[in-house]
Structure formats: structure tokens, C-alpha cells
Amino acid sequence: xxxxxxxxxxxxxxxxxxxxxxxxxxxxxxxxxxxxxxxxxxxxxxxxxxxxxxxxxxxxxxxxxxxxxxxxxxxxxxxxxxxxxxxxxxxxxxxxxxxxxxxxxxxxxxxxxxxxxxxxxxxxxxxxxxxxxxxxxxxxxxxxxxxxxxxxxxxxxxxxxxxxxxxxxxxxxxxxxxxxxxxxxxxxxx
Amino acid sequence: xxxxxxxxxxxxxxxxxxxxxxxxxxxxxxxxxxxxxxxxxxxxxxxxxxxxxxxxxxxxxxxxxxxxxxxxxxxxxxxxxxxxxxxxxxxxxxxxxxxxxxxxxxxxxxxxxxxxxxxxxxxxxxxxxxxxxxxxxxxxxxxxxxxxxxxxxxxxxxxxxxxxxxxxxxxxxxxxxxxxxxxxxxxxxxxxxxxxxxxxxxxxxxxxxxxxxxxxxxxxxxxxxxxxxxxxxxxxxxxxxxxxxxxxxxxxxxxxxxxxxxxxxxxxxxxxxxxxxxxxxxxxxxxxxxxxxxxxxxxxxxxxxxxxxxxxxxxxxxxxxxxxxxxxxxxxxxxxxxxxxxxxxxxxxxxxxxxxxxxxxxxxxxxxxxxxxxxxxxxxxxxxxxxxxxxxxxxxxxxxxxxxxxxxxxxxxxxxxxxxxxxxxxxxxxxxxxxxxxxxxxxxxxxxxxxxxxxxxxxxxxxxxxxxxxxxxxxxxxxxxxxxxxxxxxxxxxxxxxxxxxxxxxxxxxxxxxxxxxxxxxxxxxxxxxxxxxxxxxxxxxxxxxxxxxxxxxxxxxxxxxxxxxxxxxxxxxxxxxxxxxxxxxxxxxxxxxxxxxxxxxxxxxxxxxxxxxxxxxxxxxxxxxxxxxxxxxxxxxxxxxxxxxxxxxxxxxxxxxxxxxxxxxxxxxxxxxxxxxxxxxxxxxxxxxxxxxxxxxxxxxxxxxxxxxxxxxxxxxxxxxxxxxxxxxxxxxxxxxxxxxxxxxxxxxxxxxxxxxxxxxxxxxxxxxxxxxxxxxxxxxxxxxxxxxxxxx
Numbered sequence: 001x002x003x004x005x006x007x008x009x010x011x012x013x014x015x016x017x018x019x020x021x022x023x024x025x026x027x028x029x030x031x032x033x034x035x036x037x038x039x040x041x042x043x044x045x046x047x048x049x050x051x052x053x054x055x056x057x058x059x060x061x062x063x064x065x066x067x068x069x070x071x072x073x074x075x076x077x078x079x080x081x082x083x084x085x086x087x088x089x090x091x092x093x094x095x096x097x098x099x100x101x102x103x104x105x106x107x108x109x110x111x112x113x114x115x116x117x118x119x120x121x122x123x124x125x126x127x128x129x130x131x132x133x134x135x136x137x138x139x140x141x142x143x144x145x146x147x148x149x150x151x152x153x154x155x156x157x158x159x160x161x162x163x164x165x166x167x168x169x170x171x172x173x174x175x176x177x178x179x180x181x182x183x184x185x186x187x188x189x190x
Numbered sequence: 191x192x193x194x195x196x197x198x199x200x201x202x203x204x205x206x207x208x209x210x211x212x213x214x215x216x217x218x219x220x221x222x223x224x225x226x227x228x229x230x231x232x233x234x235x236x237x238x239x240x241x242x243x244x245x246x247x248x249x250x251x252x253x254x255x256x257x258x259x260x261x262x263x264x265x266x267x268x269x270x271x272x273x274x275x276x277x278x279x280x281x282x283x284x285x286x287x288x289x290x291x292x293x294x295x296x297x298x299x300x301x302x303x304x305x306x307x308x309x310x311x312x313x314x315x316x317x318x319x320x321x322x323x324x325x326x327x328x329x330x331x332x333x334x335x336x337x338x339x340x341x342x343x344x345x346x347x348x349x350x351x352x353x354x355x356x357x358x359x360x361x362x363x364x365x366x367x368x369x370x371x372x373x374x375x376x377x378x379x380x381x382x383x384x385x386x387x388x389x390x391x392x393x394x395x396x397x398x399x400x401x402x403x404x405x406x407x408x409x410x411x412x413x414x415x416x417x418x419x420x421x422x423x424x425x426x427x428x429x430x431x432x433x434x435x436x437x438x439x440x441x442x443x444x445x446x447x448x449x450x451x452x453x454x455x456x457x458x459x460x461x462x463x464x465x466x467x468x469x470x471x472x473x474x475x476x477x478x479x480x481x482x483x484x485x486x487x488x489x490x491x492x493x494x495x496x497x498x499x500x501x502x503x504x505x506x507x508x509x510x511x512x513x514x515x516x517x518x519x520x521x522x523x524x525x526x527x528x529x530x531x532x533x534x535x536x537x538x539x540x541x542x543x544x545x546x547x548x549x550x551x552x553x554x555x556x557x558x559x560x561x562x563x564x565x566x567x568x569x570x571x572x573x574x575x576x577x578x579x580x581x582x583x584x585x586x587x588x589x590x591x592x593x594x595x596x597x598x599x600x601x602x603x604x605x606x607x608x609x610x611x612x613x614x615x616x617x618x619x620x621x622x623x624x625x626x627x628x629x630x631x632x633x634x635x636x637x638x639x640x641x642x643x644x645x646x647x648x649x650x651x652x653x654x655x656x657x658x659x660x661x662x663x664x665x666x667x668x669x670x671x672x673x674x675x676x677x678x679x680x681x682x683x684x685x686x687x688x689x690x691x692x693x694x695x696x697x698x699x700x701x702x703x704x705x706x707x708x709x710x711x712x713x714x715x716x717x718x719x720x721x722x723x724x725x726x727x728x729x730x731x732x733x734x735x736x737x738x739x740x741x742x743x744x745x746x747x748x749x750x751x752x753x754x755x756x757x758x759x760x761x762x763x764x765x766x767x768x769x770x771x772x773x774x775x776x777x778x779x780x781x782x783x784x785x786x787x788x789x790x791x792x793x794x795x796x797x798x799x800x801x802x803x804x805x806x807x808x809x810x811x812x813x814x815x816x817x818x819x820x821x822x823x824x825x826x827x828x829x830x831x832x833x834x835x836x837x838x839x840x841x842x843x844x845x846x847x848x849x850x851x852x853x854x855x856x857x858x859x860x861x862x863x864x865x866x867x868x869x870x871x872x873x874x875x876x877x878x879x880x881x882x883x884x885x886x887x888x889x890x891x892x893x894x895x896x897x898x899x900x901x902x903x904x905x906x907x908x909x910x911x912x913x914x915x916x917x918x919x920x921x922x923x924x925x926x927x928x929x930x931x932x933x934x935x936x937x938x939x940x941x942x943x944x945x946x947x948x949x950x951x952x953x954x955x956x957x958x959x960x961x962x963x964x965x966x967x968x969x970x971x972x973x974x975x976x977x978x979x980x981x982x983x984x
Contacts (some may be wrong), residue, residue: 060261060327061911067259067341082809083311089636089812090257090342095636096786096872097916105812123816124789131919 050100059102067096074170081111099128115146122146137166143172148180156180235446239424241448244457245361247355247583247802251563252347253590258321259342260422262326262910268292269300269321275348277484281549284334288316289484298323302335310587310798310806319343320608326909339396347593351557353567353579361473366456368489369475370834374455375501375533380524382416383531386451386639390417392443416443422456464498465505482510492538493545496524521547549816559595561654562795573808583802589638589794597905598629598641605645605898606879620871626791627879628774629902634782634874636793636812652956655878660757660771666856666865666891667731667750667768669784669826671738672726673818676822681742689723689829689944690931690952700763707763709735721931727837729782729855731767738766752817754779754790770854774788777867778876785869788823790815800838820918827852827915828945838892839866844899849907850914855891862886864894871913873906875899922946935961
């Protein structure tokens with residue numbers, strides 16, 4: 001028993017001998033703290049598929065960009081807005097003359113509630129799609145929705161009106177316009 | 191008889207013995223007290239490590255992804271080089287697992303089994319694809335697993351570098367469940383076969399090592415257990431002293447007492463050092479499997495597992511990157527141990543022996559974009575502290591294109607060397623003022639910064655001249671004056687400007703706030719009445735100043751702000767000639783607005799930041815703002831194309847850059863700064879050349895900066911399809927006589943095509959070179975662009 005105790009003492013004292021003096025007398029302040037460490041919409045025949053716009057003579061860049069835009073559009077329809085945005089950005093990087101991608105970038109930003117950035121993309125889309133009545137109507141409609149979300153009722157009214165002028169069957173624009181008109185007629189309280 | 195002598199002796203001995211025993215007991219008790227205290231202390235240290243942050247994870251910075259699509263320009267060697275840089279290895283047959291590829295030049299295809307990759311928007315599961323390549327073009331891509339055609343293929347981004355503290359430890363954590371049991375057995379077989387039997391130290395292994403060392407007369411073997419090795423790696427140095435060994439043994443015992451075998455093993459598998467790739471240490475099983483075999487641990491073969499286990503003893507000695515023979519010998523020893531221990535069957539053992547270890551070439555990853563990385567660090571500093579960046583293993587995805595980056599760096603270095611050779615006065619021997627330069631490359635449509643070189647040699651000077659140096663832009667500022675003129679007309683609203691409006695180029699004085707400003711032309715050469723186009727193409731100072739005077743300097747300044755200049759600009763007439771200090775990046779941003787048809791973008795370097803768990807901390811998207819109409823932007827681009835084709839930048843054409851491009855040279859007073867900013871519709875680069883101490887270059891932008899830009903653009907655009915600026919609706923391209931500014935006739939000796947806003951072009955024919963009467967009479971019914979102009983006249 002005594003021998004075992006002696007051996008234990010010997011071992012422990014050996015361990016003690018390994019301890020650096022500063023650690024013996026000043027319990028380490030260094031180490032104490034260490035380690036405490038939306039429902040899919042239906043498209044008219046005009047915008048059925050962007051991939052359908054790819055013809056035999058379409059330049060490869062354009063074709064790739066349109067395909068990516070189409071992929072992005074499907075992602076938008078399935079509610080994957082951020083993924084859609086990334087696809088659209090890739091489409092834009094490949095071919096910036098793809099005018100549709102600006103519209104869909106605007107749409108992705110709209111769904112991500114970045115309304116001002118959406119309007120910026122739609123401004124570009126507006127100039128690039130000026131000769132395509134259907135798409136221009138879509139641009140105006142989406143602009144109207146953005147302005148409405150931003151509480152800018154006058155520009156929203158103008159945009160919806162322009163959208164309906166280009167496509168009188170645009171239901172979204174018609175509904176948007178009637179709402180905006182209703183709101184605009186509300187007398188302001190002074 | 192009283193034995194007084196022995197009595198005295200025993201009496202004298204007894205207290206001495208007592209005192210000695212007492213002192214010994216006190217000494218041992220003191221030692222024991224110290225020992226207990228020290229063990230408690232070690233327990234605290236071990237616990238803190240096990241339960242706190244064990245490792246620092248450097249943040250990794252990635253270049254942009256690489257998108258391949260059918261029809262794009264792509265050489266077999268390009269893709270081969272790219273895949274090798276990404277750590278893919280060539281296989282003999284069709285790639286069977288992630289990270290393999292093969293090239294068939296004869297049949298013109300590359301087959302790749304893509305790596306899995308954790309993108310910001312979710313994990314990507316690798317699959318095998320074949321890219322058929324014909325005439326340097328990706329003809330077709332299809333999925334080898336399903337046979338389906340693939341229309342765009344995203345290759346994972348290349349690692350540029352990392353943000354790390356002092357040592358870059360490359361490590362990815364695994365749980366024990368993610369490591370194949372056979373790999374664990376292989377490690378135990380060769381490193382610590384009695385791991386599950388001992389309690390931190392293995393006396394048997396110590397004795398065996400002792401005997402070997404005594405027999406050999408030197409320290410040949412250690413009897414360290416895995417736990418001891420882990421303690422050594424966590425806390426201690428590799429000094430071979432008794433004191434260190436005792437401490438290691440004590441800590442190992444404490445760790446075994448506090449933690450389970452599995453916890454210790456998992457930490458070991460993540461901690462262990464397994465090799466070196468350049469500046470980066472390879473730590474842990476996952477990283478080693480990637481480094482040596484481009485595989486995840488679960489994909490390893492028995493031979494590969496044995497090789498990894500064998501590497502632990504001396505990773506750099508047995509590395510297959512260094513010696514296939516040595517690596518094979520070591521692997522076979524491990525396989526034999528595994529077989530002896532009964533961990534593998536004879537069949538598996540023999541299969542493992544038959545596996546051929548292929549010689550692999552190590553792709554050294556140097557930081558190819560140090561200025562870019564410094565720029566990123568500054569960009570990230572707002573949201574992430576240095577501690578976070580160096581320890582929390584963030585993954586930072588950027589817009590850098592390593593290919594363009596290398597080309598930009600080469601063009602700048604070679605260009606500056608060449609300038610010093612051709613103009614020896616630029617080589618200032620013995621002075622601390624070396625000829626310097628900077629180049630930045632931007633994709634105009636997205637604002638992505640694709641390359642950035644902030645100086646000639648990062649090792650000598652880390653001063654980033656793209657973003658840190660503010661220099662006068664000189665004539666490179668002039669496009670803002672002309673743009674303001676095209677957009678606003680004269681200040682008094684009496685005059686609208688077109689590219690063919692006339693302006694006088696002669697000495698003049700601009701009076702303002704009781705002061706005078708007298709601009710002068712380069713070499714005092716004046717040309718009289720010139721068109722706006724001529725004034726811009728020839729970079730005429732007085733003509734430009736007169737235009738600014740008519741438009742109003744405030745409108746000029748506002749235009750520069752609108753396009754993207756952010757530095758403060760005082761409303762002084764000399765602003766028209768660029769007497770303001772701006773950065774290279776600001777000029778690039780403003781020029782990219784022109785290249786992007788009037789749409790301004792924000793410079794984009796950081797695209798996404800993810801944490802170690804794959805959560806997106808930050809996402810920066812492309813931001814745009816339409817600031818001028820595409821029609822005016824087109825008119826401007828059309829004029830700036832003239833600078834390239836006929837003006838101060840025509841040297842680019844002599845040097846062989848023939849693509850449609852627009853640009854402007856810039857030279858400041860006393861030729862202290864030489865600039866060139868130019869772009870194709872898809873790529874923009876701005877180059878600056880000068881001395882940090884603003885010594886005179888004695889060279890213009892066309893002489894000093896343009897050659898660098900030209901060499902870069904030639905290499906950067908080689909092989910890509912030629913594109914031109916496309917006129918937007920509302921633009922008329924009309925053939926005119928550049929001298930008169932009127933519609934060209936067949937008699938005009940020189941004819942150019944000019945861009946006008948619809949209805950704003952000239953309506954009358956050139957009075958200087960009248961057309962034959964018959965044609966003139968027929969003219970009202972003819973389209974002006976249908977004059978039968980002879981090719982010679984064009």
C-alpha cells in the first residue's frame with residue numbers, strides 16, 4: 001500500500017516537474033478563456049418559348065443566351081427566384097444583345113422585392129424591345145407593378161395604361177390599372 | 191558493557207532518518223500537489239481545444255465559373271489545361287469517377303467526369319460529359335450517363351488563393367461516419383494497431399520502439415499512439431525531449447479519460463498532416479484524398495486507402511507526386527499489415543497490390559492576381575473582420591477570369607519592358623521611381639471586373655494603381671464633353687450638336703470668375719474649322735474647350751458623374767481637358783457605360799460569400815442604370831471608333847488589332863500620365879502608364895499605353911467571334927463627306943458613314959464636290975445612301 005502510494009507520489013511529482021514555473025504560480029490567464037471557447041402563368045403564343053426563337057442561323061452565343069434565359073424563366077415560374085436571377089445573369093454575360101433577358105432580370109428582381117433595381121432593368125428592356133409590341137407591353141405591365149409596390153401611383157398608372165395600349169387583353173395590367181385608379185381617386189386628408 | 195558507541199550511532203541515525211523521511215515525504219507531497227495541479231491544468235487545455243475552435247480555416251477565393259456551350263470557340267488544349275488546373279486527372283479509358291478526364295485528339299473530343307461542387311445556390315452533382323470539338327469550336331456536348339444533349343456546361347471555378355493567418359492549412363472536416371471503415375483500419379494497422387486497447391499511451395509500443403532504438407543506436411522509431419500524435423499536433427512541437435514526451439503522454443491520458451475513442455479518432459483524421467501543395471499544407475483525410483486522387487474518401491480504392499495511411503509517417507517522402515516507386519513500396523507495407531491484421535481478404539490484398547500508382551504532376555497554385563485579391567480584401571473589409579476572413583473558412587466567389595488576368599499581367603510587364611527598351615530615358619537607374627503601369631479589364635454589360643493588375647511587380651510594390659492612385663486623365667476625359675454636347679446641345683439652347691457640327695479649332699480664351707484660361711493644342715497645331723468628329727478623333731484641345739464652353743462646364747461635369755466618375759470635380763473650364771484626379775477604375779466604369787449602350791453598371795468583383803456550412807452570407811448581383819439613350823451612346827461609340835481607325839489610336843491597327851473597337855487616348859500636362867481606354871462591344875480595358883512620383887514620360891497615351899492595350903486585346907479576343915456595335919432603332923447611318931459634313935456625292939474624294947438621330951442628319955448634298963447634274967436632279971427621289979459612290983472614293 002505504502003509502496004503504491006509512494007509510486008503515485010513519485011509519478012505525480014514527475015508530472016509536476018514538467019510544469020513550467022510561470023504556469024504553476026500564475027494560473028494561466030492566457031488559457032483560461034481559450035476555447036471557451038406564384039402560380040405559373042400561361043403564356044400566349046408570342047412568348048411561348050424563347051428557345052423557339054433559336055433558328056439554324058442563330059449565332060451560338062445568342063442561342064446559348066436564349067436557352068439560359070428560358071431556363072431562368074422556368075425557374076421563375078417555379079418560384080426559384082434567386083436561381084433564376086443567376087441564370088439570367090449568365091445569359092446576359094454571354095450575350096448582352098439578348099433583349100429578353102433584361103425583361104426577365106426585371107421580373108426576377110420584382111419577385112425578390114427589389115423594385116427599384118427591377119425598374120432599372122426594365123428601363124433597359126424598354127429601349128431594346130421597343131419594336132416588339134407584345135414584349136414592350138409586358139415591360140410596361142411589370143413596370144406598373146413595380147411602381148405600385150413602391151407606392152408611386154402616377155408612374156404606375158402611366159405604365160399600366162401604356163401596357164394596355166399595346167395589348168388590350170393584358171388582364172394583369174387591366175387589374176393593376178383599376179386598382180391604381182381606385183387608389184388615386186381616394187381623397188387625401190389634410 | 192554499555193556499547194556507547196553503537197547507541198550514539200543509532201541515536202544519531204534515528205533523527206537523521208526521520209528528518210530525511212520527513213523531507214522526502216514533504217518533497218513527494220509537494221510534487222504530488224504540483225502534479226495534480228498540472229494535470230488539472232492540462233485537462234483544461236485539452237478540454238478547451240476539444241470543445242473550442244480546433245482549427246483555423248482560411249477563406250478561399252475562387253475565380254468565375256467557366257461556361258461552355260455549343261458553338262463557342264474552344265480548343266482541346268484549352269479545356270485540357272483548364273481541367274488540369276482544376277485538379278482533374280487524365281484517365282486511360284472513359285472517365286469512371288469524379289475528377290477524371292480523357293482527351294481524344296483523333297476523334298476530337300474531351301470526356302470529363304465533373305467534380306461535385308457546392309455552389310451558392312445548391313450542390314452540383316458531377317456527371318460524365320463528352321465535349322465534341324471540331325475546328326476549335328465546341329460542336330456538341332452530351333451527358334454520357336443519359337445520352338442527353340447539354341446546352342450549357344458550367345465548370346467549377348478555379349481557386350485563386352486564400353486569406354490565411356500565417357500558415358495556410360488546407361482542410362475540410364469529416365465526421366467518422368464519412369470515412370470508409372477500411373481507411374480507418376488501414377491507418378490503425380500502420381500507426382496504432384492497439385488503438386482500441388490502450389488508454390492513450392501504449393507501453394508495449396514504447397518498449398518495442400525502445401528496443402529498436404537501443405539496437406540501432408539511434409532514434410528510429412516512436413511508440414506514439416494516435417492520441418499522442420494528436421496531442422503533439424494540437425499543442426506541442428516536434429522536439430524529441432523526455433520532457434515533451436512526458437507532457438504528450440500526460441495529455442494523451444487526459445484526452446482518453448475525457449473523450450471517447452471515436453471522438454479522438456475523428457479529430458485525428460481531420461488534424462493529421464498529409465503533404466504540401468505549394469504554400470498550402472494538406473491536412474486531414476478529406477483534403478488528402480482530394481489532393482492525391484481528386485476523390486472523396488468514400489470513393490477511394492483499397493490501394494489508395496493504404497497509400498494515404500502510409501503517407502502519415504512521412505508525407506513528403508512517400509508522396510506519389512515525388513516518387514511513384516517509394517509510394518508503391520510504402521503502400522504495399524500498409525497493405526501487408528492490413529492483411530496480417532485480418533482487415534482485408536487475400537483477394538483484396540492482391541487487388542490492392544495490383545493497383546498502379548500513376549505519376550501525377552503537381553499544379554502549383556500561385557496567387558495569380560495579388561492586386562485583385564487586395565482589392566477584394568478591401569471590398570470585404572466592410573462586412574468581415576480580418577479574423578473572420580482568416581479563420582472561418584468563407585468561400586468567396588468572384589468575377590475574376592484567370593485567363594484574362596494572366597494575359598493582362600503579361601501584356602503590362604512586356605509592354606513596360608518594351609517601352610524602357612525603346613525609350614531608354616524611362617529607365618531610371620538607381621532612382622526609386624520605376625516606370626509603372628496598371629490595367630483593368632471589365633465586361634461592360636455586367637460590370638464584372640475580369641482582371642486587374644495594379645502595378646508592374648507586386649513583390650516590389652503593392653500599391654494598386656487601379657484603385658489607389660488618383661491621376662489626371664487628360665484627353666481620355668474628352669468623350670464626356672462630346673457626349674454632353676450630343677445630349678444637351680448648347681447651354682443657350684440655340685444649337686443642337688451632331689457628330690458633324692462645326693467647331694473652330696484655334697487659340698481662344700475662356701473667361702470665368704475674373705480669370706482667364708487659354709487652352710493650347712498639342713504641339714501648337716491648329717486646324718481651323720473642324721467637325722466634332724474630327725476634333726475628337728484628333729483630340730484637339732481648343733476645339734474641345736470651345737464645345738465645353740458652349741455646352742456649359744456644369745453639364746460636362748454632370749455627364750462624367752452620370753457615366754460613373756465619382757471623384758470630386760471642381761467646376762473649372764480646364765475640366766474639359768481632364769484637369770481632375772480620378773482612378774483607373776473610375777475611367778473604366780465610365781467607359782463601360784458607353785460600351786454598354788448607355789447603361790451604367792457597378793464594378794463587380796465579389797459575387798457571393800458563403801460560410802463553411804454552405805449558407806450564403808452575401809450575394810452581389812449585377813446592377814444597371816440607364817443613364818443615356820442607346821442612340822446617343824451609339825453615336826459616341828461610332829465617333830470613338832474613328833479614334834481607333836483614323837485618329838490618335840490608329841497605332842492599334844498598325845499593331846494588328848483589327849476588330850471593331852472604340853477608344854480614346856489620354857495624355858496629361860508634361861506627359862506625366864499616358865492613358866488608353868478602349869473596348870469592343872464585349873470587353874473593355876483601360877491602361878495607365880506613368881511614374882509614381884509623377885516624373886515626365888515624354889510620351890503620349892498613344893505611344894505608351896496604347897501598345898499595351900493592343901497586345902492585351904489581341905490575345906484576349908483571339909478566337910472569339912467578331913462583333914460590332916449595333917445601331918439601335920432611331921439611328922440613321924448616312925454616308926457623308928467628312929470635310930463638308932453634307933451628304934456624300936460620287937465626287938466626294940472621301941466618304942465616311944456617320945450616325946445620326948433619326949431625322950437629324952444632313953439633308954443636302956456636299957457643296958464642295960457637287961454631283962453630276964443628272965444625279966442631282968434625281969436626288970430628291972433617291973435615298974441618300976444609294977449614291978453610286980465608287981469604291982475608290984470610299
